[in-house]
Amino acid sequence: MALPQIVTRDAWLLARKELLAKEKAATRARDDLNAERRRLPMVEVDKEYVFEGPEGSASLLDLFDGRVQLVVYHFMFAPDWDAGCPSCSGFVDQIGHLSHLNARGTTLAAVSRAPLARITPFKARMGWTLPWFSSFGSDFNYDFHVTLDDSVMPISYNYRTPEEHREAGTSYYVEGEQPFELPGMSCFLRDGDRVFHTYSSYGRGGDTVGSTNSLLDLTALGRQEPWEKPEGRMTGLGAQAGSEGVRYHDEYEDGVGRTYDVGTDGGDRTAGAGRTR
Structure with a gap:
């Protein structure tokens, strides 16, 4: 069985930081890719x-x-x-x-x-x-x-x-x-x-x-976070996916997330639009 190389803690930390830089770059690239997915047209x-x-x-x-x-x-x-x-x-x-x-x-x-x-x-x-x-x-x-x-x-x-x-x-x-x-x-x-x-x-x-x-991340509206692109997709659907919006699963309001339409004519007609956290 081929196991990882054994090194000192300092050597491990140096290698870990090098990998972290690549991980952060991959995260940013993933964010960009997710934004492109949200920009796809629909049929x-x-x-x-x-x-x-x-x-x-x-x-x-x-x-x-x-x-x-x-x-x-x-x-x-x-x-x-x-x-x-x-x-x-x-x-x-x-x-x-x-x-x-x-x-x-x-x-x-x-x-x-x-x-x-x-x-x-x-x-x-x-x-x-x-x-x-x-x-x-x-x-x-x-x-x-x-x-x-x-x-x-x-x-x-x-x-x-x-x-x-x-x-x-x-x-x-x-x-x-x-x-x-x-x-x-x-x-x-x-x-x-x-x-x-x-x-x-x-x-x-x-x-x-x-x-x-x-x-x-697969959906047109994404996580509904304020930092996501393109702008304007974070509609008032009842809860956002950021840490402030996540609750215990038994504490969400009844019916939160049930909406009738998103307004393909450019308006926001979602139930709960404008809701603040």
């Missing part, structure tokens, strides 16, 4: 999708649960599987208390192609409370490129065609018996009853995601 989702949840049929708008943003975790669970993907399960195991995310106007939900009758017992076995919906019978998984079947539509994963994957050495993503499931995350924003797709990430794009802040 209106006008196709009707029907999901099945614990309370019956649901639309994509219903998945927001009254909040302004939705993050969908595309959980790999095919209709004929007895259990969900182990790696996807490991991801869900790492998710913290959802109240912190909800307080920032953001709902996290899992969506799988397996019927609800298979999802429900597996969810109970895992002890999860994350909202989880079945997209069985709809085009949702195909349209967002997490179920690949070229008899339904041309294959594309992580914004690459099969030929591009072969050239990049990642053909394992697109080769195999079809249909097959792959992981991903998709973010949506709503203005009243209008739903917009803002971002999707696939493959290793979800490697470092799981905490409240890392999930918010």
Whole structure:
């Protein structure tokens, strides 16, 4: 087993400070990258999708649960599987208390192609409370490129065609018996009853995601911190993600984070707009 080199405390401190400078540079670069993500344009989702949840049929708008943003975790669970993907399960195991995310106007939900009758017992076995919906019978998984079947539509994963994957050495993503499931995350924003797709990430794009802040970093509104760019995204959604805005998960006000629209015409029509901390 190759272990780290043994050195004196002074030598270790010197090496640690050199690494710290690189870590700080990486943090600043990540902030810049997150700002570019928030500047992405968005596409209106006008196709009707029907999901099945614990309370019956649901639309994509219903998945927001009254909040302004939705993050969908595309959980790999095919209709004929007895259990969900182990790696996807490991991801869900790492998710913290959802109240912190909800307080920032953001709902996290899992969506799988397996019927609800298979999802429900597996969810109970895992002890999860994350909202989880079945997209069985709809085009949702195909349209967002997490179920690949070229008899339904041309294959594309992580914004690459099969030929591009072969050239990049990642053909394992697109080769195999079809249909097959792959992981991903998709973010949506709503203005009243209008739903917009803002971002999707696939493959290793979800490697470092799981905490409240890392999930918010994928969204159009971000962490809703005053230092974030572009300016004007920090709307009054009820709570901000900075240290002053974080509370114990049982101390958030009822309904905080549930908003009706963000005003795509440039105005701020969010519930609680102008709220101070």
